[in-house]
Amino acid sequence: MRILYIILTFLFCTLSAQKTLSFDTLKLKEAKDMLADDYGNLYIYKNKDFSFTKYDSLGKQLGKLMFTVPYKVQSVQNPLSLVLFSENAQEMKFVDQNMNEIQKVDFKQKFGFIKMAYAEDLQQLWLLDDSTKRLIQYNFRNDTTINSYPFDVSFDDLMDLLVYETKVYILTRKHIGVYSLKFEKLFEAPLENGKRFRRENETILVVADHSILKYDPEKGMVKIFEDKEAQIVDKNILSYFEIKANKLYLYNLEKIRETKPQTEPETRQNAVPTVTEPSSEKPAGEEGTKKDTEKKESEQKATDDTLQQLIQDTSDVQTVGV
Structure with a gap:
């Protein structure tokens, strides 16, 4: 019964952490990718027309870009300067909060063929x-x-590149690899359908099709969010986002964290085996059976006494009547 209570409590807290956003399903239907900035704005990229559109949390359009070739969005964490790279065009664009191009870097004249580019800041690129x-x-x-x-x-099948503190992170469709600048392999693990990196301070995350994983130097890749039925997932500093069945859902990180202290201590307590000392008394089952028998005998005796008293009273009434 206690386990059932824990499960129901966790389920209730999880559902309360989930929120459906009032977003037009037509805007989500053909989305190839979705990103969320730290202010709650959403960005939808569509391969059908190479469009990149910015919306607020209520679905109001704030800006839109139309491309002639595919572009990869590096990050929207800083909405004042969005970074986009095109392997086809061999260029990188910087876009402001109103989706206006503020700078373009052309690689064709200076380099060979740039397979992937990563903007470390507003001055340096890794190519x-x-x-x-x-x-x-x-x-x-x-x-x-x-x-x-x-x-x-x-x-x-290269999907993304990230360089942080002399480590190079390489993401392909099926693997993640971590290297030093001297091309020494520090870590490698299989990872299906990875799309891009996301760095939050010193934490390196990988956003995949249906899940979000965290790189831990000791544990490897740790899954922190997953929904196999989701079409697209992403996160910002406050929430997880997902598109499922052409609807947009938000999971509040704080509410999800609040469920852990409520459930984990009780779960651990239930998992500890109970140790009992040997006893010279009779087993609990045998003692319980004896008590049940004595109880039944007592009830039967009370019933017999009541019946005997009723017979005696009836006899007395008949005598008086005669």
């Missing part, structure tokens, strides 16, 4: 040059190459 098999640190503000490292890693 994977497929033609020279090198990782290039490039300052696009003054058009100078800061460093260049031999990086002969397979670029097949």
Whole structure:
């Protein structure tokens, strides 16, 4: 009964953490990707027309970009400067909060073929040059190459790149790899359908089709959110987001965390086995059976006494009447 209570409590708290947002399903139907910034704004990318549209949490359109070739959105964590990279166009765009282009970096004239690019900040880029098999640190503000490292890693099915604190994170369709700048492999693990990295301070996350995972140097990839029925998932600093059945759902991180202290201590308490000391008394089952028998005999005796008294009273009435 206690376990059932715990399950129902956890289920109630989880459902209360979930919220359906009033978002037009037609806007979500053909979405190829969705991203959420830390202010709650949502960005929908559609492959059908290469459109990238910004909405507020109520579904009101705030801006829109139309491309002629596919672009990969690196991150929307800073809505004042969005970063987009196109392998086809060999360029990177920076877009402001109103979805207006504020700067474009063209790689065709200076480099070979850039397979993936990562904007570390508003000055430096990290570029994977497929033609020279090198990782290039490039300052696009003054058009100078800061460093260049031999990086002969397979670029097949490459999905994303991230460089943080002298570590290079490579994401493909089926794997994640962590390398040093000297091309030393520090970590590798299978990971299906990974789409992009997300960095929150020192935490490195991977957003996949149906789940979000955290990289732990000791434990490897730890799954922190999953819904196999979801079409697209993402998160910001406050919530998880998902599109499921063309509807938009939000899971509040604080409410999800509040369920853990309520359930985990009781679960651990139930898991501890009870130790009993040997006893010279009779087993509890035998003692219980004896008590039940004595109870039944007492009840039967009370019934007999009541019946005997009733017979005696009837006899007395008949005598008086005669």
